[in-house]
Amino acid sequence: MAADLSGFFRTRPFARETEPTARLGERSQALIRLFVAAANIAYVSVITSSYVPVGPIAAHHATAILIYLCVYILVALGILTAVIRRPGINHARRILSMCHDYSGMCLAMSLGGEAMLPVFASLLWVTVGNGLRFGPRYLLIATVMAIITLCITTVFSPYWQSNPFMVLTLIVTSLIVPVYIASLLRENRRVTEEAIEANIAKSRFLAQASHDLRQPIHAISLFTACLRDAGLQAEERQMVDNIDRSLQSVSRLFRSLLDISTLDSGKVVPLREPIALSDVFDEVIAQNAQAAEWANVTLHAVPSKLHVFADPTLLGTMLQNIVSNALKYAPGRPVLIGCRRRGGRIAIEVHDRGDGITAEHLPHLFEEFYQIRERGDKDVEGVGLGLSIVRRLARLMELDVSIRSKPGRGTSVVIDDLVVASPRIRRKDPARKSPLDQMKGLRVLLVEDDEDVLLATASLLEKWGCKVEAATAVPEAVPDCDMLITDFDLGAKTTGTDCILEVRAALGGDIPAIVMTGHDENRVRVDLDDETIPILAKPVRPSELRSTIFAQLIRTSRASELQSAAR
Known part of the structure; x- marks a missing residue:
């Protein structure tokens, strides 16, 4: 039994406990300590004021026990105050509290004899309570203290000395119960860790699957947008609309999967x-x-x-x-x-x-x-x-x-x-050209490591009148451009952030940029550290891409006007 308990003790360090758990555990233990002390005072008062068949406590022993219990309560109040004022993991305070608990029970059982045997229930509660609240190490320490308490009580109590089999029963109980609790804790920890690992694996799978499948869906979405503008007949156009409708359903599904996996990650x-x-x-x-x-x-x-x-x-x-x-x-x-x-x-x-x-x-x-879902209901995506x-x-x-x-x-x-919130002051923009007119002749550097997505995006931009320079990585010789559109993961340990920095450094200016990604937007935002760069979540709708390009053109034009006015 002891080997089982000590083996489990070595598998669980103090550091695994969290601050919120420690705060709640110590406060709960301190409050129950006060309740048990008050219950013991009431019990001693009752059995000393009337005849008890098992034999009342001697008057001078009862007085000593009551005095000690009053002191015990004062110390317990001090411990509770310390826990409230300075919450958190404090090993010295816990050990001191345990010594305080076991010394009180030892005195009560030593002086009270047969009448104070019910205090053993408190001893068992303290032992198990410390283990459940603070972990297996404390369970081992509490078990050792419990055995020492029973041994000291036996030395000083004539009643206990005259009942060796009772003492043996209490000692064995004080060992068996913690060992059983230890085995339950170990099994609970194993199951919990397996559940956590399974949840992490699920989140990784969902994140990877949704990210990888977003790429072809993103490409198909852009290709269908190109088809729609290819002068199709009514029947062919209806087919493209049907494809696009189905594609949007799949897109929403993967967006949900990515949202769940991102939230599970806690990032x-x-x-x-x-x-x-x-x-x-x-x-x-x-x-x-x-x-x-x-x-x-x-x-x-x-x-x-x-x-x-x-x-x-x-x-x-x-x-x-x-x-x-x-x-x-x-x-x-x-x-x-x-x-x-x-x-x-x-x-x-x-x-x-x-x-x-x-x-x-x-x-x-x-x-x-x-x-x-009710019987006979039609399927809903x-x-x-x-x-x-x-x-x-x-x-x-x-x-x-x-x-x-x-x-x-x-x-x-x-x-x-x-x-x-207080509204932001907005400047009214003068009348501007339509988005398509604004994009005619716009020089766009497009960087995307997926060739299908690269081709689809370039085709769509060219249909809108842009002049596109497409590349699967940052070009060694960066061409002159009016806007950069880049994926976030570019391979070779290169990200969209690196791409933007390289292009801006090569061209010597803050070229407007747009990032498209299948990852969590907030994670990408932190990496970019630039609020002026829009982030579009794949699969990107053509209308969303077009409006974002137009918004970036307006922002760039406004910045140029402010610079001119400053000069």
């Missing part, structure tokens, strides 16, 4: 800033315009001048998933996006007029892979990750998300607790 950090809700709404409506047309849904947003303090990417993802669900489950019905003030905070609401959801399903809608991602992102940004629905009347999803 997503909200980058909050003041944002206009009208911009978020407009972006979501633009992203879902084609899907809304396919679903015969009127998608509308109530105009708003409110600004909130939030991560625009994460908030946009939340709203995108909610709207996507509304389009899937309420086809042919109107969908409304709006916001309202609630107790000094802002709430975003998405309402649809679909068939609604029965009460039995509502508590499970935010669970991963949960979908409402997706795997049930959308609302799960919404709930995770809400927790990450310290927001609240809720859903209410009435069968036959529709469903409403609410993102609440958004903090009001």
Whole structure:
């Protein structure tokens, strides 16, 4: 038994314990210590004030025990105060607390004899409690202290000396119970580690699979955009639209998989800033315009001048998933996006007029892979990750998300607790040319290590009138260009960040750049460390790429005007 316990002791160091666990464990132990001491005082008071068949404690022994218990409570209060004021892992404080516990029990059992045998339950609780709260090392230390306590009690208690088999039973119990607890802890740790490893493996698989499959989907999306502008007949154009519709369904699935794997990694950090809700709404409506047309849904947003303090990417993802669900489950019905003030905070609401959801399903809608399927229902695209991602992102940004629905009347999803922000001062732009006119003759350096994506992107840009220099790596002789569009992972330990730095250094200026990636946007943003560089998540929609190029041209033109005015 001892070998089993000591072997387990060596497998679990102190450092595995986390600060939050330590804080909760020590505070809980300190509070229960006070409760047990108070219960012992009550017990001693009762058995000394009336006749007890097993024999009351001698008066002078009872007085000594009560006095010590009062001192014990004062010390226990001091320990609790120290835990509250200085929380965290403090090994010296824990050992001192354990010595305090076992010395009190030793005195009570030594002086109390047969009447204080119930204190053994406290001894067992202290031993097991320290092991469960603080780990196997403390379980071993507590077990040794418990055996020493029983031995000392036997030396000083005539009653214990006259009952050797009772003493042996208590000692064996004090060994067997911790060994059993140790085996449970070891098995629990093994199962937990296996679950963590399986979860990590799942996240890696999802991240790698979704990233690798995004490349061909991204290329197909761009090729279909080229086909659409190739002067097709009505029948061929309808076929291209059907391909594009199916492609968008697959794209949304992989976007969900990547979002889940990224959130599982724990690397997503909200980058909050003041944002206009009208911009978020407009972006979501633009992203879902084609899907809304396919679903015969009127998608509308109530105009708003409110600004909130939030991560625009994460908030946009939340709203995108909610709207996507509304389009899937309420086809042919109107969908409304709006916001309202609630107790000094802002709430975003998405309402649809679909068939609604029965009460039995509502508590499970935010669970991963949960979908409402009734017998005879038609298949709906997706795997049930959308609302799960919404709930995770809400927790990450310290927001609240809720859903209410009435069968036959529709469903409403609410993102609440958004903090009001002061609006940014915007400069009105003069009338400008259309995006396609702006891009005619635009010299673009395109860097992409995937040849299919490179060809598809170059073909699309050329159809828009751009002059494209395409390369699978940063060219040794960087050509003169007006804009750089690059993938993030370029191979040979080169990233889009490196590419941008090299091109700008070679051309001697801040050439406007756009990064396209299949990775988490926040991770790429941290690596770029430049808020002026847009990041597009693959697969990129042609309209999204075109509007981003146009936005970069406007930003560059505005910067040039400011420089000219300064001169």
